[in-house]
Amino acid sequence: MKINLKDFKSLFSIKLIAVAAICLIFAASYVYSAMKKEITIEDIGGVKVVSTFKETVSDVLEENNIQLIPQDKINLGMTEKLEDGTHIKISRAKKVTISSDGEDIVILTTAPDVKSALGEVQIKLGEKDRVSPGFDTAITGDTTIAVTRVEERIVKQEMKMDFTNEVRKSDNLDKGLARVIKKGSQGSKELSIKVIFENGKEVKREIAEEKVLKEPVNGIIEEGTRTTFVSSRGQVTRFVRALKMTATAYDATFESCGKHPDHPQYGITYSGLRVRPGIVAVDPKVIPLGTYLYVEGYGEALAADIGSAIKGNKIDLYYESPEDVAKYGKRTVKVYVLDKPKYKF
DSSP: OOOOHHHHHHHHHHHHHHHHHHHHHHHHHHHHHHHOEEEEEEETTEEEEEEEOOOBHHHHHHHTTOOOOTTOEESSOTTOBOOTTOEEEEEOOEEEEEEETTEEEEEEEOOSBHHHHHHHTTOOOOTTOEEESOTTOBOOSSEEEEEEOEEEEEEEEEEEEOOOEEEEEEEEEEBTOEEEEEOOBOEEEEEEEEEEEETTEEEEEEEEEEEEEEOOBOEEEEEEEEOEEEOTTSOEEEEEEEEEEEEEEEOSSHHHHSOOTTSTTTTBOTTSOBOOTTEEEEOTTTSOTTOEEEETTTEEEEEEEOOTTOOSSEEEEEOSSHHHHHHHOOEEEEEEEESSOOOOO
C-alpha cells in the first residue's frame, strides 16, 4: 500500500485545527464563566438576582437602571468591586413629617422606627411628653409623627368651708321668727390643684391634695313654734306667722299720697277701700292684700293698700293726722298674720 505523504499531512492539519478550535471554545467558555457574576439586589420592590460582567456596584446599578437619591442608603460602597454572589441592599428614604413645638419638620430618612427619626432631628422629650405613633413603630412609608408636650403645674388655692346651722324648735318664740343662739363661722382649706397642659393649653385640673387651715364652726338657730299672742286688750289671738318689719306712717294728705281733696281718687286705697285707721300698705309679694294683721303698737289692721316705696319687709300704717305721721317716724315692729279668712274686696 502506497501512502501519499501530501494527503497525510493535509489530514493531520485538519485534525489539528479541529482540536485547537475545541480547546479555544473550552477556554472561551471558561473565561466567560469566570467573568460572569450572579448579583443579588434587594430594593424597595423586592429581591432580584441579575447576571453581570460589570466590575463595580455603581456599574451594575446603572446597568439595571437603579437610581439613588442622597438620602438613600446602600450597604456597599459605590466603587466596591463585585464578586459572584455579592448582595446589594438598598434602603430607600421615606418622607417623615414631625409636628413638634408649633412647627412641622419634614425630612427624608431611612430611620427604621419613630425613635430613630426623632433622634435624627435631635428632638428631646420630657418625662411626660407623648409621641404618636409610639417609639417602636416601624417607618414603612410616608409617616407623620406628632409630639405632644405635656406639662404639670401645682396651683395653690384657698377655699372657704361652709358651716351648718343646727335648728332647734322653741315654743317660747313666735312662729315665723328665728334667733341665733350660737353664730356659726366659715372654715378654710388649701387645695393643691394639679393643672395639666398639652402643647401650652390647659386640658385638665384635678385636686392633688387638700389641707384644712381652719375648721368651720357650726351655729345654732332657734325657730319659733308659738302661734298665739296676747293683744294689748288682754285677748289671746291666733296667728299663722310673725314677721319683723320696718314700719312707717302715712295719711291722706298730698304729701303722703300725692292727691288733693278734689281728686276723684283722694283717700281711696289700691284695693278700692277708703282709708281709715287700721288700713295699712304692704308689698303684696310679702303679705297678700286682704290679709288681716296685728301690728305691734298699732293694733289690728287690714292689708288693703300698696306704695311705691313699700317693698319687701316694709309696712305703711295709716293715721288720720299729719302730726301723728310725723311723730311715728320709722321703727321696727312685729307684725302678726292673723289666722282669719282674707277680706273679700
